[in-house]
Amino acid sequence: MDPALNPFKPGSGLRPPALEGRTRQREEFDLLVVRSKRRNYDRGMVLSGLRGVGKTTLLNNLAEHAERQGWLTIGIEARPNDSGIAAVRAKLGNELALSLRRFSRTHRLRKAMDELIALAKGFTLGVGLGPANVELRIDQPAASGDIDIDLEELVEAISAVMKKQGTAFGLFIDEMQDLDGDLLGALLAVQHRASQREWPFFLIGAGLPSLPSVLADTRSYAERQFSYSTIGPLSPTDAADALAIPVREHGGAFTTDALDILVEASGGYPYFLQEFGKAIWNIAASSTFDTDDAHLAVEDGRRALDGGFFPSRWTRATDRERRYMRALALTGESNPRSGRVAAEMGLTTTSVSDIRDSAIKKGLIWAPEHGRISFTVPGMADFIRRQSTE
Ligand SMILES: Nc1ncnc2c1ncn2[C@@H]1O[C@H](COP(=O)(O)OP(=O)(O)O)[C@@H](O)[C@H]1O
Ligand SMILES: [Mg+2]
Structure with a gap:
């Protein structure tokens, strides 16, 4: 088939041609969003699982949904070798200022937003400045240099505006297990405070299987603070759909046996499905993919995985x-x-x-x-x- 039309997308967080098997998490999140509009606030969500199961993809999907529903959303990705709290904090403040600006445009809330944007910028500038250096920042509001205080102040101010608007503030964090410990502690504390005070602030995190225990080790109440969900491989039916639906949309088809071979070889892992799907598309000479194509695709796909993913x-x-x-x-x-x-x-x-x-x-x-x-x-x-x- 024409490689230019190949719909499959092996890669980190790349939007798959068919997002299969995540209905439960998407419905749960949708309910959180719907309830937030009625000022009925639930817990945040944590998605954890092995590499390549589709956590980033799902997290992005939830964030887009929230944004379409009028939430103020920001997304950040933590890294293990981040140059410490300063970098993530700066990123957080900058992303927030951007989102607030976007929100301000779509919701025509200039004045309230300008104040929040100034606060977000102050948060960014608070980087690395201990409480002793507060006087260094003369033209920015807030920012004590203490991460717990600054973050709470920021979230409280944003939440107040969001609540009035009947919407919410969602912070989406990928690779959350790699978040700087101080910042993670501060975020959990603020989320905790938010649920006690009914602020519409939600942390939605994704990360490795170790994430739930990293959270519990950081704050003892983290266990009760989130709805936890393990993201695993797709069921054979969902895995088959992840391959067959995109092909069908282009007028192609798999023989039943061919599809079985790929589903079985993938173990239901989304990354592998994308890699095998990409391979069989490029290999197949006609629009019905048969078992010969499937065997070759498994070989080719494994070669690609051995050259990249692993x-x-x-x-x-x-x-x-x-x-x-x-x-x-x-x-x-x-x-x-x-x-x-x-x-x-x-x-x-x-x-x-x-x-x-x-x-x-x-x-x-x-x-x-x-x-x-x-x-x-x-x-x-x-x-x-x-x-x-x-
Ligand atoms: N539910 C899904 N159905 C089909 N393909 C998916 C699904 N989720 C993710 N993918 C694909 O799997 C690959 C890995 O997804 P990613 O979100 O980066 O995984 P993770 O963040 O868990 O490592 C990507 O190529 C993506 O397009
Ligand atoms: Mg990921």
């Missing part, structure tokens, strides 16, 4: 972290005990605990339960085993 994590690891990951793969278990991984390396658990911790911090692996370890990337163990045998 190495993009692998190359981020240090030599020692790679040794640890190789040992984890060689155990052949999906979530072995840490001791078992150390033994595979011929070492003791304590002597490798620093590598383990740094690999966790980089989001390469995570601890599904105390003392156990697992990859954050589906299929990573197979990829590593393939590397070692070559």
